[in-house]
Amino acid sequence: MLLGLLVSTAHAQTAAPAGGQPSAFEMFVPFIFIFVIFYFLIIRPQSKRQKEHQKFLAEIKRGDEVITTSGILGRIEGITDQFVTVEIADGVKVKMLRTQIATTQKSATEEKK
Incomplete structure (x- = not known):
């Protein structure tokens, strides 16, 4: 009797679940x-x-x-395709990449209001 109980328990554990494998589409839906x-x-x-x-x-x-991306305020004195010359103080000009200009000073003060 004990042997029959162990065999039936082992057989029940090896039974496959009834649902089966999900399809490939169902597996990719969360992604x-x-x-x-x-x-x-x-x-x-x-x-x-x-x-x-x-x-x-x-x-x-x-x-x-x-205003540059580094936070320097200045006025544009010269522009080329890639570079901008910005005057940051009287007689102090810095040449930088055009893409490093973050915003105009007018738009920065308008955003605060």
């Missing part, structure tokens, strides 16, 4: 869902900000008061 969330929360807003910054850099002109 697709996570990618969609990342796209709308991270990728899309970042690319939108990047396009706005590129547009801003194309529109800057000589005489604009700007």
Whole structure:
């Protein structure tokens, strides 16, 4: 009797579950869902900000008061395709990459209000 109980218990443990394996599509649904969330929360807003910054850099002109990414305030004295000359004090001019201009001083004060 003890032997029959052990055999039936062992047989019950080796039985396969009734549900079976999920399909390949069902396995990838959570990954697709996570990618969609990342796209709308991270990728899309970042690319939108990047396009706005590129547009801003194309529109800057000589005489604009700007703030650099390092926090230096100055006035644009010269512009080329890649570089900008910024006067940060009387007679002190710094040549830097155009992409390092963060914003204009007007837009920075407007954001505070």
